[in-house]
Amino acid sequence: MTATAPVARVFSSDNAAGASPEIVEAVVRAASGQAMPYGADDSTASVRRRLSDVFEREVDVLPVSTGSAANALSLAASTPPWGSVLCHRDSHINNDECGAPEFYTAGAKLVPLGGEDAKIDPGELRVAARHKAGDVHSVEPSVVSVTQATETGAVYTLDEIHTIGSIAREAGLRLHMDGARFAGAVASLGCAPADLTWRAGVDLLSLGATKNGTMTADAIVVFDRSLTAELAFRAKRAGQLASKMRFHAAQLDAYLTDGLWLRNATHAGAMAARLREGLKAVPEVALLGAADANIVFCRLPQWVTEGLLADGYAFYHDRWEPGVVRFVTSFATTPQDVDHLLRAVGRHAA
């Protein structure tokens, strides 16, 4: 990213960004010499040590190639086929993975719950967690899955996560966290990762990294290590055990080195805040939703949306309701990118 880099116009998702330079360098280093395959390499071991440090306890780690694989494998290890997954109705696992959880679990059922800002409503969860438990005519409540940060960019507070965790624990359910934007949540809350996960009862975390700086590497962080052996078989069987695992591991290792993961997320959040701040000044724009992570929802007049599209900007619009627009920033978004977008909005709104 030099000063002459072209302005970034894709705000549709943080997956439009490339990769952090530190991660690129790690991959280049990994490319020479020999290494043992299937995770028996040094980088994979290092990733496990670094994540054990980050989470202040021994964890197991399975690097995987996508967040959908991380979610689906985690859920498959958390519910029998006749179980149910309690999740928000707007969750990625429910809407955007083409039934990956149903495939990996051999047909478990996702039970969609309501709640503001795509956060599960504890009252609804309390009822669903006991719904027909033990009744063979109905699927058995088995696991709760929360997304942190949520699909709308909101962040569960520590209290909220602990409440969810208590409900799950009391009902004997497992707890999975889809952390596609976990770093953003930690950055936003400024809390210890341990407090946000296993100390609140999280058994398995889908640790998103691709949206925050890696190329092709996400991971499952296993807090309930009694599930590790099963996950290893499931991952192999799913075609998720890379032979040259070192290339996934090198990405994750660099991601976890010197706090790069948090730095990237903090930057993405700051860019979203800058965008939000700038949009506030435009009277034709109404900001919507939470202001927690790197996602900005707002309502734009139609002519502004059309003007931005004509300028070459890419973003989701009119998908939730007419006039509602979503902008997503990333680790690679620059202040210039944001300001350029803001100027375009101002120009079309005027």
Place this chain on the structure above:
Amino acid sequence: MTATAPVARVFSSDNAAGASPEIVEAVVRAASGQAMPYGADDSTASVRRRLSDVFEREVDVLPVSTGSAANALSLAASTPPWGSVLCHRDSHINNDECGAPEFYTAGAKLVPLGGEDAKIDPGELRVAARHKAGDVHSVEPSVVSVTQATETGAVYTLDEIHTIGSIAREAGLRLHMDGARFAGAVASLGCAPADLTWRAGVDLLSLGATKNGTMTADAIVVFDRSLTAELAFRAKRAGQLASKMRFHAAQLDAYLTDGLWLRNATHAGAMAARLREGLKAVPEVALLGAADANIVFCRLPQWVTEGLLADGYAFYHDRWEPGVVRFVTSFATTPQDVDHLLRAVGRHAA
């Protein structure tokens, strides 16, 4: 790989190698700037064009993260759950993927057939292809899967592949090729890739690249394009649709540029030939199996095996039968690596 690179001592598999410099460079280039996700990027389009050139016809392409995923997805698109996959009893899909085909196909059955050098015996195939067809009490023969080059490094001749193709076609079965070492087979035969695949009736090819120079990218090449839409849904659902697809595509694009894929395979084959040639000169060593691709099977005295292991060499031994050893070379193996190994064998055998 400079002159001072350490000697490579891992001959257990070609997946112990790193990545080709051209591919590393392509990944570095792909890491800056924005790109549309999920395969809507320019590199993915380029890969499709290059493979259409290589195969002399329009093909569709799905980049995936492992060969097991390529195989399992291909088979799932080729058989109903109540179908059978006719394959060699020594095939990777039958033995080394932890039931990935059974998982992806929702429980189809692999029917293991015999044959020399891990090549399917046409006579056995002819019988199996009709076995209880149409009988609801039995699984329905649905697809043949051949490995080219085979698990022992042998290469089906063009005639052999066409015979298999005829049997499949006449019985109304699909034909899948596990091309984990496809480049090695093409290099060995010196034939047109089209002759070895769709002109022989191959519907779907698992195009291995990881063992031959890429980091994390294999692909499904779709000749029967009526299967493409189904494969796209299946891949997404399997967690195999990478958001930053450009990073897989960039690897494959470089792999297919200026014949790198064939060059790498030719080199690996030459290194195996050099090793074979050198071993011939050692009276205590008996060469075994075909001499087609980059795999060398031989029988070593136990003290030689033990000596090599003590030297830090890694390779499979005593897995097939006592005394039988397998060495695998790769695109990254140097003549020095081979000679070093040969000297060690000679020293221990003496």
Place this chain on the structure above:
Amino acid sequence: MTATAPVARVFSSDNAAGASPEIVEAVVRAASGQAMPYGADDSTASVRRRLSDVFEREVDVLPVSTGSAANALSLAASTPPWGSVLCHRDSHINNDECGAPEFYTAGAKLVPLGGEDAKIDPGELRVAARHKAGDVHSVEPSVVSVTQATETGAVYTLDEIHTIGSIAREAGLRLHMDGARFAGAVASLGCAPADLTWRAGVDLLSLGATKNGTMTADAIVVFDRSLTAELAFRAKRAGQLASKMRFHAAQLDAYLTDGLWLRNATHAGAMAARLREGLKAVPEVALLGAADANIVFCRLPQWVTEGLLADGYAFYHDRWEPGVVRFVTSFATTPQDVDHLLRAVGRHAA
């Protein structure tokens, strides 16, 4: 059932009844002599002829042992694993089969829709039928499933079914009918079974018979006969191809002889009407829901419910909302049974 038969006190479901005498006699007849297994017997052929008569066209028939099997097999033949089943949120397939559809379909997704009286709202269906069609990130709308009569005893009118059928057809979706109480719906509407099914676009019908007089036999009636071969494999694989099929077929054959199926359903409906009429006269009782088939919903004071339970009556209560009670009549319910219940209600209410 002689005059001295004990009063029937189980109104929880029509599955508490025994079997029609005509059906018992048919089973006794089937028990002697030899017959070819797996549906190659004469009774199975006769069932197919009788159903072809009933539906005024050639149909195929698969006798199965439960309604859940009929539903799950039908849905599995109607959607790929990455598809969705559009159904009412109160439907049996969604709530009461422990995920049988998800199991048989290898993980398709049930999309629950709203609507009065457990009938699918056409407006919601119209939206859901196109929702993200063709988008690999989402499950693909594939089949609509209606329950006729519905889970609350309401009956879709001919017009309503034809509207659902049009929406399905226009969106390219299949249409399945869960006819656990199909006979009751036909009896209530007084229409031709053909008009209620294939003429409205129904591809597959789960023909319930167990609740209406048979012992252990339901059936799938196949209107889209291109699905028959697939269904046969699926049924065998699911353990639903009975070796002594004649025993299922004999039940269905008698069920379809001389209009027994309709007579039984008409009787059950009349008993429900008698009950409804009687309850109207009790001021403490409020009737609820549709008055179409053999299910009566009402609101009872708590002391009446408790009194009935103390009398030995069995029925569902406080399951939908507090105070709401469901009574189900059957082919075997007698006027005396109804009057006895009414007297008990009157006594406790007074």
Place this chain on the structure above:
Amino acid sequence: MTATAPVARVFSSDNAAGASPEIVEAVVRAASGQAMPYGADDSTASVRRRLSDVFEREVDVLPVSTGSAANALSLAASTPPWGSVLCHRDSHINNDECGAPEFYTAGAKLVPLGGEDAKIDPGELRVAARHKAGDVHSVEPSVVSVTQATETGAVYTLDEIHTIGSIAREAGLRLHMDGARFAGAVASLGCAPADLTWRAGVDLLSLGATKNGTMTADAIVVFDRSLTAELAFRAKRAGQLASKMRFHAAQLDAYLTDGLWLRNATHAGAMAARLREGLKAVPEVALLGAADANIVFCRLPQWVTEGLLADGYAFYHDRWEPGVVRFVTSFATTPQDVDHLLRAVGRHAA
């Protein structure tokens, strides 16, 4: 079966027979009055008590509608999806259930083993039971399934079953018995059912009854009762939980009353012995295989086979190898039926 009953000419399988009169009467009795559904009826409780008596310990029981369902459910409760089922290559689960085990287990792998008379060879089992255990690249040995009596009518001795049981236990595998002809095996051995099952380590027994006198009822007998809850969910989900369970239970209850099950099997075995004895006297006929249960294998001259077929006899021939014929007797076979067949053989052979 009166003296004027037509001669039975179907010797293809014991599933061509009807039902025992005692069982017919039980079904007739079950048809009147009300009963609680889904196994909460008195007959189901009685079946459990009777089987606990037969097996000299508390057992759990799941009545199911077919032997394939009993097998597939049992195996699904005994292996994870990434496990393997060690069975004989000629076993019914491997060849004749259209992949039901693969379907119910969500894709486990059947590993076919050899052995005389369709009995698993202990030496082969010992190797397979440890094969790549714990290696994520391969399916995990999880359960052994034996058929008693075997598919060829042979009967494992007590010693043989105990040997299999020891191998399974030592390797940490479960043990399932496909007892489609369990009664025949007990009758042949004259042993305690407990010795043949749980005392030898059997965890789950598919108790065949349909081939031996019932109409539509088989059962799973659960010795390892830690599996019962899981089996109940799986059975419901598979469409195997009958609403009017009393009709299955009444059959099984009568089957287990006053030793009917053993009487029937003893009779079928005696009829096979009578047939075998008679065939010995025909020089053109060569008897083959074991002489344990109700199956007779022999080699017939082609003209004899053709003559019998022309007479209207039904039996399997030329399925194993040319000239080999299989006759199966049943509880309903009469001495007259056997003698009639013997006369026909003699006539054609002469």
